[in-house]
Amino acid sequence: MSRSLFRCPRCGKGKLFKGLLTVAERCGECGLSFAGHEQGDGPAFFAILIIGTLAAVGATIVEIRYEPPFWLHAVIWGPFVVIGTLWSLRFLKAALISVQYRVRKQDF
Template sequence: MNEFQKFAPGRLPIVRGLLGRCPRCGQGSMFRGFLNLRERCESCALDFGFADAGDGPAVFVIMIGGAVVVFVALLTEVVFQPPFWLHAALWLPLILTVTLLPLRMVKGLLIALQYHHRAAEGRLERRNDSQ
């Protein structure tokens, strides 16, 4: 395998996660529905039991999307001063767009990075200091 093939699109965990592909093989789909994970990869049979993105994807999407929407809404208010009904008509669809569209990609990315870095729950190891 040459250096280009090693880092070709689809081989990096970031690209696999954003595409919703299996973090190991890059072929099978990670998702069964919009956000529901499959039990295992349909191609390489990787068990997705390790995957626990928790609320991470939602937090990232809400923080970034919220900052974008608030900035644009404030800028629009200062420059154009539209009526409140127009604000509602503009920002409600934008909020839905900037939160729902990237949510699946961010969840796939976090799960692919968990797999790549072998992330797991923290465990305490007892040391024997009596020596």
């Protein structure tokens, strides 16, 4: 059983997102409402924690080993932070909705 994380947690077919980061109102396949999910700042907190740590540790290691000019750091870590944050936010939102569906089904 390999169900995509970005699909409806009940049927595994309908899309969970209607945009890059916007959660759909309900599943297009089974009609499950996604309105009950409560996320607050959970995904953003974990995204900042993970991507911020990776970027800080990565930049420190690169600086110590290679001592590159500052602009190279900007070229490497700027896109890393932007793309990493968008990807991890989408992933973390989907993961938290999936967990909430399993733990608190009555809210859906």
